[in-house]
Amino acid sequence: MRKTINKLFLIITVISALLLTTGCDLFIKTNKGQVDQKWYMGLTYEDDNGNDTDYTIGTDGTIAAVALEDGYGDEFGIIKGEEAYLNINTIIKNIDKRFYVDTTNNLVMFTDATKTYKTKIGGKTINETENTDYVISFMDGKNCYVNVKFVKKYVDFDYKVVKAEGKSPARIVLKYTSGEKNQMTVKSNIEMRTKADYQNLIVTTLKKNTKVTVLEESGDWTKVGTDDGFMGYVPAKKLKDKETKKTDFKSDADTYTHVLMDKKISLGWNAITNLTANGNLETIIEHTKGLNVISPTWYSLSDNKGNLRSYASATYVEKAHSKGLKVWALVNDFGTQDKASKEYTKKVLTDTTKRENLVDNIMTNIKDYNLDGINIDFEFINKDIINSYLQFLRELSIECRKAGKVLSIDNYVPSSGSEYYDIAHQSLVADYIIIMSYDEHYAGSKEAGSVSSMTFTEKAVSDAIALTGDASRVINGMPFYTRAWITTPATDGKKGEGVYVEDATNGNYYLSSQAITMDKAKELYTNAKVKPTFDETTGQNFVSYEKGDSTVSIWLEDATSVKSRLDIMEKYKLAGAAYWRLGQETDSIWDTIYPYFK
Incomplete structure (x- = not known):
């Protein structure tokens, strides 16, 4: 009797082992329900x-x-x-x-x-x-x-x-992505499920020898897809014969030729707010060294039909060319800085007739004024009209390509908030992408800080390169201005200037700031009889001093910060640098800039 029991136990043990090793799910409770x-x-x-x-x-x-x-x-x-x-x-x-x-x-x-x-x-x-x-x-x-x-x-x-x-x-x-993917074969008939568990509903039954594409591998379950559009999870042990299949869809990316300069770009934006300001060109560039492109802010939308408000000057272009400067005139969508500008942007870009009129007007100005290129600075773009903005850039790029003129596009620092601007797609159609690596802290910020710290700048540059895939067409925009931050303790019953900031540790305060030039910053701290110290966190020189009940703090833009940014340009092999804006710098800053572009 004991021998019989032992034999029976041995048989059961062997059968159980076989069931487990062969992947039988006999003892697993499964959901037989079908998903809708x-x-x-x-x-x-x-x-x-x-x-x-x-x-x-x-x-x-x-x-x-x-x-x-x-x-x-x-x-x-x-x-x-x-x-x-x-x-x-x-x-x-x-x-x-x-x-x-x-x-x-x-x-x-x-x-x-x-x-x-x-x-x-x-x-x-x-x-x-x-x-x-x-x-x-x-x-x-x-x-x-x-x-x-x-x-x-x-x-x-x-x-x-x-x-x-x-x-x-x-x-x-649909299949549309090039690259390698794994395919496997179903060993035997098996239910595909909505999630990686036997208790989840059945999507469909896959028959033995069905070929599937591996979408995700995770432990005991594998997410797969079939050629007829079913996707779901199957036990990994039910799959065999993994093989890699390569798909190579044709791309026309190489048909997008680019109009590029044969040297590093050193671009200065020249703020022009009226026709008379064009007469200051020689003064504004008098002390510059290494500058090879100038971008006057000449154009903005003037109505909702695609027409331009223009401060263009043929004399300005002639003088710039005589000084060895290329002229990339700027077109913006915020000329009037009000609701009308935003409405113009939306109505023009979303209407093909008006959008084409805008493109025609830009190209007419390029021809009439003998411009070398155009610089697009549209900052009123939201998610609702991004497809229309990108269509505008595509259409404009065709005409610039035909005419042999440079198309550069200004962009915010890459972030989750500006991701929809789609720098990657812009870089396909544009010649240069300019990253405006400033306004890290801005008017209205609830925290005093640098306009553009070195960590902020380097991340902006590296993120832009990751998106474009081509550092040689990325230009780093840097500030020639800084901000004087004024912190004033909040006094009961007295309203201060700026943003009210609650601070449980140091006490509540009001924070305001003013954009200032390099020279003005030096004047302020010199008059206050303080000397700059180097701030390791931002990579900039910093000053702070008391003024009445307030504290003034300035992260300086000077030879130290400019050199650091140009070193970043060199490190990442960028196309060059751009400066906002000419006239805000010290004359001596060009001694720092020149060696990088001589």
Whole structure:
């Protein structure tokens, strides 16, 4: 009897071991429920009563889930007969940013390095001359849908249309990223689940020998995708034969030629606020050394039609050229510094007719005044109009490229708040990206500090290079000004100047500041009979002194700070430096600058 029991125990042990080593899930409790695939693929929304409701469309056709490379898209597609359409936002976010819709003029467009291809929404013709056998785009409510064939005409990517079957919705499967990805084979029939656990719902059943793309590997579970647009998790032990597959979609990036200078750029912005100010050119550059580009702030939007307010001067350009200076005139969108400027920016950029008028006006001025380039400084751009701003830059870049003129674009320091400006895409179309590495602390700040510390500057530069991928076309903008910060203790019943700051440790105070030139800063601390000390934290000289009940603090812009920034330029092999603005510097600062550009 004992021998029989021992044999039985041995048999059970062996069987258990075999079950475990062969991956049998006999003893694992599993959820046999099926997920609602429409919900899972983003084709439903929660109504006012908290119920999941299918999206509907106001046109004929079938709603289709969009299977991106790593998940399902936020916007669905539409299948009309044999034609598949993607929401243009899906295209811009995932396939190519160069597609654009203008609902004011009823246009869908694509712009490459040399040309813009326009189509009327609902039409079959490109640029009024090239006919297609399909409707290129249509509107459903406020949403624009574009035929994948039109996208494929200009951009290399793959797509697969899967018709609805049973409870599985229609799907448009997209592949658009070059690179290496792992593929594996399913060992035996297995349920794909919504998450990495047997208790989660089943997406679909994968049959033995199905090929899947590995999306994410995490311990016992692997997230995979199928060629027909299913994505979810399967046990890692159910996969075999890992192999690397390389995809190489063609790019036209090399068609974007750039107009570049054959030397390091040393650019000075010249603030021009009226025509008379042009007469000060010789005075403003009298003591400069190493300066080779000047950018007068001549142009701004004058109305909502794309016309320019201009302070341009042919004499100024002639004199600058005679001094060996290139002229990149600046165009801004904040000329009047009021609500009107913001409205001009939005109305001009979002309307193709007005935007093209702006481009034409810029190019006319470049020709009429013999300018060497243009400097775009648009600072009223928000997320709502960023696609229109980028379209403006694309269209302007085509004309500058044709004319052999430099296009430079001013940008805020890269940050989460300015990320939507899309420096990476700008760098594709522009010749130079100028990073305005200042205003680390600004008027209205709740903390006194440097306008541009060295750590702030270096991070701005390195982040910009990471985005553009080309340090040789990044210019570091540096300040010729600083700020005198005035800290005044808050006295009961007495309102002070500036921002009120609560400080439980040192007492509440008012903080104000004033932008000052290098010379003015020296005058202030000299009169106060204090000497600068070096601040290791910012990499700058610093002064602080008492004035009545207040404390004045200044992080100085001088030979020390300017040299440090130029050293950063050299370290990262940048295209050069730009200075805001000429006239705020000491005459002697050019002795520091010159060796870097001689």
